[in-house]
Amino acid sequence: MEWIEKPSLILDENRVRENIARMAEKARTGNVQFRPHFKTHQSRTVGRWFREFGVQAITVSSVDMAQYFANDGWQDITIAFPVNLRQMKQINQLAERIRLHLLVDHPDAVEHLGKMLAHSVRVWLKVDVGYRRAGVLWEDRVQLARLVQSILRQEKMHFAGLLSHFGHTYQASGPEQIRKIYRKAVERMRVAADVCRKAGAEEVRISIGDTPSCSIVDDFLEVDEIRPGNFVFYDWEQQRLGSCTDQHIAMAVACPVVGVYPGRSGAVIYGGAVHFGKQFALLEDGTKAYGVAASEGWRITPEMGLLVSVSQEHGIVRLGKEWKDRIRIGDVLTFFPVHSCLTANNFACYHTTRGQVIGKFRSLFSEI
């Protein structure tokens, strides 16, 4: 780590490839389409690693991100976000060159989209099976049927099926509860799919997405497609949920130590909210932790250090007893973030443990 000058996002390329290989194999065995979500890594280079494992179709979370990956040759992209009608120009440009999948959950969106589409797209109905963020309620038969029929009437829309994100698995107490949520959610999607068929849809594919489910369940049941994203790096939150062990976590943030206060906070690192974000893990003793120390071999090591507070560029680290007198100004400490997606999003590039620098998409918006 001698080269580190500033907070740096470190990737363990071996672990990344192992995570991809494992999930690709699981999809193959389970006979489901693997359409990984690229919003976690947002990197052309990491995307190419997925290609090595046979991945052809991907998921993204914004129109701009779709454009970024289309520019790198991806031809089959789902924008897993309720369609933003204010980006129709970009959407039409994409629909012209790639196989584009969009999400709708409201008749107004279908109608506007129908009028404004210049090229054919696949359309998924976003269904809410318990997360309560977006989507048609799975049990709202009237609305489901109405939407399906409305989509089927549109010349430029091919009805693809039902798509959902079981985001409530993140609130689960552990693997057993995740399996339960999963089974219930899939059953609800199956019921909704029947409604769609009765409304006239010939084929109704079922697409689901969260990393906890995809990591933990053994049988994908009636599901046709999985869209996990976070698994490519995993993180401390996933480890706490039981989706992975710390030996699967492939991303960490290396931070220079800029202050040591053995009697008080422990240490201050250059690494704060603009790097880690403000998402915290609530530990059993009531501590809010924004990150946890990764030891030499990248094991979760709370007894070494916990990132207990973050302001804009500062992080306060509570050092363990054995570490208090060993850490010096100018040292580098490495932390697993709580949530790798949001942390990765804050950085402009990755450094691999093999010494490579990898570029990534940065959240768009005209740079001046």
Place this chain on the structure above:
Amino acid sequence: MEWIEKPSLILDENRVRENIARMAEKARTGNVQFRPHFKTHQSRTVGRWFREFGVQAITVSSVDMAQYFANDGWQDITIAFPVNLRQMKQINQLAERIRLHLLVDHPDAVEHLGKMLAHSVRVWLKVDVGYRRAGVLWEDRVQLARLVQSILRQEKMHFAGLLSHFGHTYQASGPEQIRKIYRKAVERMRVAADVCRKAGAEEVRISIGDTPSCSIVDDFLEVDEIRPGNFVFYDWEQQRLGSCTDQHIAMAVACPVVGVYPGRSGAVIYGGAVHFGKQFALLEDGTKAYGVAASEGWRITPEMGLLVSVSQEHGIVRLGKEWKDRIRIGDVLTFFPVHSCLTANNFACYHTTRGQVIGKFRSLFSEI
């Protein structure tokens, strides 16, 4: 707002200029040096507006940000962050071309800096007067004296004085408590300054920085320099603290509506954690809110909408009764963020209410 396609950072340029004018005038009347912190706006253009009000000296939070502003002609910059010894090359490059101020709070930092500095810098002793983040404890006379003497021995260091950030004002219940914290903190700095003088320092300037104090106190007492940053935009948090009214808040985020669910969440906007961050305001009824609706005239309007949940790109808005049936997919809703510094940091540019697009520094790190 017809032009808005994506979540966009909007600046009310008039309010920004008024905020700058008010603080500059207050500093002039109070006979203190005004050295505004530029980490809030991080923009060359906004920086130039400060120049129009006579500002010549600034504060930043990283070496890279210092470089960005030095490239725009700023000649007197304080990096208000414990010196990062791993960026000595950049620090020396800066010290050669501008009047550079650095912070130290540990003998190791002074010693290393002394060996590695190639050009003269001003050095401030960072003092902790109650915030407990970084800095020498104000009452640790032995350490204070030791540090001053160590700085005075270094050929390339000019001892500038004591610097502190009264970050604990953010936890205050309101203006009266902020005034109390301020008075106590300044008194502690005065005591520490006496220790520095006795240790041999000829001049000991006192530099302080938080927006709540600088906005609320009427008399800067023994202070020589103020470094507020947030006041340039203010935000919902500052309004709740009593540092400003909503008519001073100069920055908001405009977000397209992508989903409406009158029976459930209310609305889903394109605008999530990657835009607003995950810092929330805890309201009296227990609601966690990541932003609050700004009405047409940019008044805080919680009865219109509260941003009650954010995931990567999604925001869930709880709409007020009168708004539930009026908001449509494709509309634009505008929100004041909880914390403008962190929100601004997430974007690559601003759009002014006058229709101008303004570039800004983006958090560094070699872009590839």
